[in-house]
Amino acid sequence: MVSAKVRSVFAVLGACYLALVVQTPAQAQALAITGATVIDGTGKAPVSDATVLILDGRIKAVGRSREVSIPGSAKKIDARGKYVIPGLIAGVNLVWYHPNSATLAKFDGRYDELIVEAAQVALKNGVTGGFITWKSHGPARKARDLIRAGRVPGADVFVGGNIIGFDGMYSPDSLGEPGMHVTKTFAKRINEEWEQGTGRRLLWMTDDEVRTIIRGYVEKQDLDFIKYAANAHWMQGGSLTAQFISFSPRVQKAIVEEGHRGGLTVQAHTMTVEGIDMAIEAGVDILTHGEITGPTAIPDDTIRKLLERGVAVGVLPITQRNLDARLKDTTDAFTDFQVIAKKNRRNMIKAGVTLMFGTEAWLKSAEDAAEFTSADTVEPSLHSQLGQAHFNALMALEEEGMDPMTLLKTATSNVARAYKLGDKIGGSIEAGKKADLLILDANPLEGARNYRSLRTVIKDGKIVDRDALPLAPLVTSRPH
Amino acid sequence: MVSAKVRSVFAVLGACYLALVVQTPAQAQALAITGATVIDGTGKAPVSDATVLILDGRIKAVGRSREVSIPGSAKKIDARGKYVIPGLIAGVNLVWYHPNSATLAKFDGRYDELIVEAAQVALKNGVTGGFITWKSHGPARKARDLIRAGRVPGADVFVGGNIIGFDGMYSPDSLGEPGMHVTKTFAKRINEEWEQGTGRRLLWMTDDEVRTIIRGYVEKQDLDFIKYAANAHWMQGGSLTAQFISFSPRVQKAIVEEGHRGGLTVQAHTMTVEGIDMAIEAGVDILTHGEITGPTAIPDDTIRKLLERGVAVGVLPITQRNLDARLKDTTDAFTDFQVIAKKNRRNMIKAGVTLMFGTEAWLKSAEDAAEFTSADTVEPSLHSQLGQAHFNALMALEEEGMDPMTLLKTATSNVARAYKLGDKIGGSIEAGKKADLLILDANPLEGARNYRSLRTVIKDGKIVDRDALPLAPLVTSRPH
């Protein structure tokens, strides 16, 4: 088999990487970042001339330089004039690889490597963690575990499995029938990998039946969170004339309860105001792209409800510049919905809803880039290209009225808190926390554009060799 | 215009009919049916040697022959050895004309005549009333009003307008895009006639917005009841892999409240157990084809809930013989769902849920008949052919365990009561009620097959000239 051979190549490269980069725990050396202005991501005021001391992958101490004592053996980074912030965390789908038959067939058996590649592209650009759903679970968890174990570098990925209620790629929820493009056998296998028994057939079931299935799914799948379809998927019906609801209130409640029972947060894929309302009532923790509500803006009542129930909302912000280009470029209804989405984000920002930034960016090949040439190239860099898109998302939120400190939280501690992943995730610079942080040349509180002034990425307490990433790209180009 | 010319022809024929058949109110003559066994449809025991006295289209008296005095001027029907029951009433869609582009184009501007034709075919076969939804409203109401005013004979039709939440014929809810088959202009016009502003776009809206629209719709449309989509339509998504929900609980509640506020009963199109549960919670009066729940049988809890809340369920029963033929003939999932539907009806019958019989039968042309040759010809007469289908439906319910008295109610008083249409509808043989009744040669309590022993149909107190119906058929054949 191809994959076997290539996999061994990959294993060799991985081994090389491990030999060169990974420090064994026994020889753990302290790392001190000194002289910087630290903005810790919790909302507290910046501390100038501060020191962050890191040991064993964790933050040992942070504070005024004079208050933090640095062991003699510590490696030091002189960060005077610079800014230290937590590593960024994408609150919704960290990455999507081109979801077509070509990608699925070409990388069949190697989806884990695609996710590792994505995690490396993200990490290189300051994103130290992100969330993944509606992909092949096994490979996603494998990538997660390799990164978590330090065997390959990469942003942490947290795996949410299927979007409960969606069928796999070869279904009306995505590519439709396989036709002559792939074999039926392949399509069936892919669908099963995606669905893990939690696909569309659940829509026929009673709350008790769904509860039983979700309980088994949560127990078996080793997930970091779960996600379900409060609304149906876009593809449904091939038109945007309507947006259906997937589950009754009591089924939604059963899903949420089973997620919580398994110690996981639960998020909902929503597409309408009513979908949001039902998800809130069902007790979800998080809404995915909660600002996309078709032609109807979210009413104040619903925004208030989000606030009161403490539901966090993952958003996919785009700049006005990008939106204008899209509006000029296409007449499709979805673009009109983006106008409403932008309005919804403004209103939620104003009201103080807890937002989490995200992009659903793509791991783009050269051929993909040639394919998508118009609106998404308006931004200084490709809007939806993994590694660049998040900078644009931050600028979009700024433009929508978010204050600088909230913006930082939206990209760091808000996400960590909403997902309740404890020690597994960073999000703030506090003693005891995971040492995922960034050193910037310019002050992010003086403009979202300054997130681009990225100088150094530290993940799990170690300086990332950004130039080397991605190590073994399958889709994107090798670094040069 | 064609229709103008033909319409005038029709008017002439109608006028002839009126001249021949209609008695003017001034000359109202009493009608007495004597010597019959009367089964009044309320569930009371049959009364033998009974007389039914009719005046001015209403039942003046009913009772033992010796207890009812007959005016000398009364016309008498000697019904010794025969059985008198209320006229049958179809509790769900009385008729569907072949819903394709050919029918829509051919009878464009004449849909009212199609409904009159259907009402006449029904009446000829003992169905004195029925309910109509998801058609062009104006023509449906026109047909209703012509019949109600006695200007043309026919079963009473009660009009329910759009299935709120469904788009019209040229949408994913039915025929899809018009393609090259009809003009876009025509498709748009048909859709608007169907939807009357209550189509799929409501799925994007909040409860307040939907409430406002339904209020206006109820006020404006002069309907006899309203119906909404608790579940989406079959067509949705082009597959039976899932069945979506159309509206959130609070939107469903808004629709129900606005129907009730307008003095109308509200029914729901349901397709899943969860759809049923949500409709019950929203307060609906009636479920349409409530026994069709895909691959999942209705649980006992839900059946209990139907009983407790007094929700009536319109059903579309088919015989085992018919079902076996279908199962042999096709592998489509919908046929498998019929197996579950049959089980659901058995269970609801056993539990005592108020059922209403129905057929959604077609007004079939010879060409339609040639088109559908297999399973639906298994029955002694065409299963789904208007005028015959209801006899099979009654036999199916009997076979599913319904006792004879309940069966009669299911076809008469249950329907009348559920729809709360008061004087406008018959359903039982009681003094003061609308005089819609049938004389049978054989006792319907001794076997559902005896409903076929139809001898005489009386509608609004007058004997129907069955041989003359339908008067001016467009689709079916002329009587000979």
Added chain:
Amino acid sequence: MVSAKVRSVFAVLGACYLALVVQTPAQAQALAITGATVIDGTGKAPVSDATVLILDGRIKAVGRSREVSIPGSAKKIDARGKYVIPGLIAGVNLVWYHPNSATLAKFDGRYDELIVEAAQVALKNGVTGGFITWKSHGPARKARDLIRAGRVPGADVFVGGNIIGFDGMYSPDSLGEPGMHVTKTFAKRINEEWEQGTGRRLLWMTDDEVRTIIRGYVEKQDLDFIKYAANAHWMQGGSLTAQFISFSPRVQKAIVEEGHRGGLTVQAHTMTVEGIDMAIEAGVDILTHGEITGPTAIPDDTIRKLLERGVAVGVLPITQRNLDARLKDTTDAFTDFQVIAKKNRRNMIKAGVTLMFGTEAWLKSAEDAAEFTSADTVEPSLHSQLGQAHFNALMALEEEGMDPMTLLKTATSNVARAYKLGDKIGGSIEAGKKADLLILDANPLEGARNYRSLRTVIKDGKIVDRDALPLAPLVTSRPH
């Protein structure tokens, strides 16, 4: 049946018309047009102060007024200052009614009436004859015979049956599968009416097999000419990436020989230069839309061959103004092909190829008009609307370099000569010819726009009551 009733209405109207308009042969009265400039359509110089004497539907004499003696009983038309020319004859498809399922279903059983309507709209506007193919044969011949017998007014229609090698409307040659739009039974019936056994299945056959079929077809169908597919139809393959050939040289030859053997001219549907070459080699008399050759202009050699073999070419000219609008309006390849078509017409005009003007205009309803709003409304009147389109076609040929006298022949005697229909067709003002002629206010030799100055239409020697046409329109509006 509807049609039966309506048909009788139509019969009544027809009878009225006959009573009012038709003069019985016994009482035939001579008609003399005096003082006009006669341009006889043969190419001879105009004769001023001329008289045309008509008797029994034929031209009795034509010449200088002083040379033609007029019977005292003759009805006289003083045409001083006016121009008399032969009635125009459309050399290719006179009319197309909207070829969709709506039209087919709505007028099922009445296609003859549609053709009569078209013939009346054409006649009203100066077109006294035209050719019809690829429609239901029986109705087309019925319309032809009604008009030929003088039972209804209308342009003469000459019927060419199927385009041999094309399947009917519900095939890849036109609307494709019927889907849910019409019944399969209907689709099958329509296809059979169209094909008459000469559809696509002939493409599988040997020359001998095809010869036998065409012989039977010619013998049985009572046609005025035959037509076959040298090239496949546009629809084929759903794309314009290629244009196939339908028949081998020897099969084409067999078809042509069998047409000639039956005394009929044979024409070919061509779409490529190679298709044209094969048709010429096979011995065809006429090419339909011979100027449409995709992206490849007709080479000089091929134009020469057309000249040498005396093949007449039916064309569908459009003005530059119209073409420019289309080019602006659409990016579809077919429009680009129109640029080449225009060039081809210019080159054929220059070389002296015998052209025949045509339009393939539509009998448009108001709903059709609403459907097609852009490019085809550029002209002073709708370009492709029957009754107007031919005026534009004449202007287009003028603009493409055709001299005025050839232009007149292209619209009259060229067509008559090419089809070899003898007495059945007019085309020139010569003694003994069919008396189909027009009186114009302005000189057509001074500008193609002057064809619009139509004052009087004479068909079969009688003055047409243009204001009354169409008599009983089904699709277009009634005259007012």
Added chain:
Amino acid sequence: MVSAKVRSVFAVLGACYLALVVQTPAQAQALAITGATVIDGTGKAPVSDATVLILDGRIKAVGRSREVSIPGSAKKIDARGKYVIPGLIAGVNLVWYHPNSATLAKFDGRYDELIVEAAQVALKNGVTGGFITWKSHGPARKARDLIRAGRVPGADVFVGGNIIGFDGMYSPDSLGEPGMHVTKTFAKRINEEWEQGTGRRLLWMTDDEVRTIIRGYVEKQDLDFIKYAANAHWMQGGSLTAQFISFSPRVQKAIVEEGHRGGLTVQAHTMTVEGIDMAIEAGVDILTHGEITGPTAIPDDTIRKLLERGVAVGVLPITQRNLDARLKDTTDAFTDFQVIAKKNRRNMIKAGVTLMFGTEAWLKSAEDAAEFTSADTVEPSLHSQLGQAHFNALMALEEEGMDPMTLLKTATSNVARAYKLGDKIGGSIEAGKKADLLILDANPLEGARNYRSLRTVIKDGKIVDRDALPLAPLVTSRPH
């Protein structure tokens, strides 16, 4: 890039193979097969107790053992009791790899390796040569050259480029539009690789234009033969209701002349009797699957013409057993056409037309095998599986009446002669010929089943290590 890495793996494996297997020319050792019955493939009677002496990859001598002197240094194979015949040569498409998007994407950049794999599977099973068309040319030629140079083992492949007149994989000629399955950029690239400028657009052109293009194509593409579409492809129109012709007679002639001018034989893809007739008239050397003529059997006249013009016909024989299974299994028209095809082969065999056996077998993966489970598994081995299918094809021809000696020629010398490839191809055991031959345990003249008794394969004078093939399979399983 994946392919780069994998390619290097392949290069390593290839190098290993070369090191182990390939003998350098300098050390050429004679090889003598002694004591066998030699059936030389030319039609001459078998020679028993014969010796074949091989030197430098060529047959040095063949004859009675006592007449052939063997050098002392020669390696000897004692073949007493065995049968030596020429290596088999597949006269039409040697192989097809699963032509779907999955294969195209997965092996993008490695199609040469797929062809090498196919050539190795073929060689292992006694097929020492075969012909390839309608694939990506560059990779096909690369595979050919690697094998020809002895750098990898494999049956010789001879490359015919595009089927002139067909578009590539993402066109109506195959998979249709790419949809969401692959990018448009990829589809365009694949199409261009397939077409090399000779696709469907040629159907619009004149003979001169096509001639110029084919001249350039022949000069540039380094092909072993050329092939053009006399008929269109099956896919065309999505139905089997018709089969079109691609090119006019003069265009076909131009293509044939340009092939011949470049020293290449020319073959035609035909699908109808008329397509065959036109191809013969155009002067082709070979017909591909010439026995497939839809529902019309090839008439005697046409068979005679094939004989007289010496046109060789590549066929795809299937056994009656296989055909019966297919007929039972499916109702598709193509299967009915196979009944006619079988009849055509019988008739051509009877008449003595030069046939060449072939299979168009697939290089099947396990997933492909799971996909195609019915009719094609009827045979002792998979009918259409590369490496097995040719044995069935030989049995089918025997069953259709072909005598044993002609059968051998049909699989060897007939093919070699028809393609006129001289020294590059084997096909007979004669002095000076390429030393491609097989040693069988059983006499092939005593039954086609005996071809399966394959003992030894000798290619280019060397014994093939059959157990090692395929060396580096991408699609099939590794040998074990």
